[in-house]
Amino acid sequence: MSDSKKMSGSGEIPFRNPGWAGNTGEFDLTEEQVRGLEYVSTRPTDGGHPAASATYPYMLTERTPDASLFQGPYLERYEKIRSRFPTAQGALLPTLNLAQEVRGHVSSDTMREVAALLGLSDAYVRGVASFYTMYNKREVGRFLIQVCTNISCNLCGGDEVLAAFLKHLGTEMGETTPDGLFTVTExxxxxxxGTPTAVQINSRYFENVTPDDVPALLERLRSEVG
Ligand code: FES
Incomplete structure (x- = not known):
């Protein structure tokens, strides 16, 4: 009999979602907060999706490119991740996520370390990490601003929104501002x-963004870091 069935028989609340990783993080958030349920039906003024899809915090932890993989609470999280998967291959994506959370990007060295940790070949890890654009292959600012310029957003001014971010920050695409705060990518x-132009900033979505919104949005992001 499973643990959850045993517990429900004893009158305790069943442990229904042991696989959810958010409760092991340093943010101490409830699952409702991470999933954004408080935002259902209301469009939050500070970004985030109005539906019950994930509305994450900005994930503004300090990143340390030279940090060890993994120590302290990160080691606990890695061990928890590894324990959930019968194979090392299965644990690769969340392990790379954790490495990126610690270091801010997944460099070639990080790929090799993750490969050694999981007992996989360097080539396998490199193949997976380089397939997904969500893994930053080089350092990015504390706010990674990703502007969608695909068809719907493009028809509704995605290119102009992208240009506005670059103009107001004075950077080229993929370049990080001198203060280390912002990197803009397409x-x-x-x-x-359905809500173009869509912009993802770290883990948070902003929708219906226009070029006119950009200065205030950047100001709001700066205020997040004081
Ligand atoms: S085209 Fe789908 S979110 Fe921009």
């Missing part, structure tokens, strides 16, 4: 085609 569909 991405394919963010699956928010």
């Amino acid at each position: 991405v394919e569909c963010l699956a928010a085609c």
